Amino acid sequence: VKGSCLCGQVAFIVGGPISGMGNCHCSECRKAYGSAFGTVAFVKKTDFQYIKGEHLISSYKQSERITRYFCKVCGSPLPLKENWDSRVGIPGGILDDDPKITPSQHIFVGDKAPWWKITDDKPQHDAWPIDDEKQ
Numbered sequence: 001v002k003g004s005c006l007c008g009q010v011a012f013i014v015g016g017p018i019s020g021m022g023n024c025h026c027s028e029c030r031k032a033y034g035s036a037f038g039t040v041a042f043v044k045k046t047d048f049q050y051i052k053g054e055h056l057i058s059s060y061k062q063s064e065r066i067t068r069y070f071c072k073v074c075g076s077p078l079p080l081k082e083n084w085d086s087r088v089g090i091p092g093g094i095l096d097d098d099p100k101i102t103p104s105q106h107i108f109v110g111d112k113a114p115w116w117k118i119t120d121d122k123p124q125h126d127a128w129p130i131d132d133e134k135q
Contacts, residue, residue: 001097002051003090005076009053012079014090016047018099021092025116026108032068032077036116037106039092041099045081048088105129 004011021041029038057078060068069078080089106118110126
C-alpha cells in the first residue's frame with residue numbers, strides 16, 4: 001500500500017498488513033484533520049518506510065506523547081511515529097491504494113463534534129478501548 005501528501009512530494013510505502021483502522025472523534029484529531037473525525041490506519045513500524053520527501057516533513061509537538069507531522073509544502077497531515085508506540089498511525093485520507101480494510105470502531109465519541117451524527121453500527125468508545133491500550 002502506498003501513500004502520499006496532497007502535493008505528492010512526500011510519499012511512503014507500507015510493506016506489511018494494515019492491522020487496524022478507526023475513526024477518532026477527539027477534538028485534537030478533528031482540528032488536525034480539519035474534519036468531523038480523523039480516520040487512522042495502523043501498521044507496524046517495521047512495515048512502514050518513507051520513499052521520498054522526508055526532508056519536507058515538519059512537526060508540531062502537540063503534547064508530551066503526541067507529535068503531529070505534516071508536509072511543509074502542502075500542509076497535508078502525515079503518519080504519526082511515536083517512540084512509545086510500536087505502530088505508525090497513518091491518516092486514512094493520504095493512502096493512495098486500497099488498504100483492504102475499513103474502520104472497525106469509533107473512539108473518543110464523548111468528544112465528538114456536536115454537528116456530526118455517527119450513522120453506522122460500528123462500536124463506539126468514549127476513550128481508548130482497553131484492548132488497544134496494551135498494543
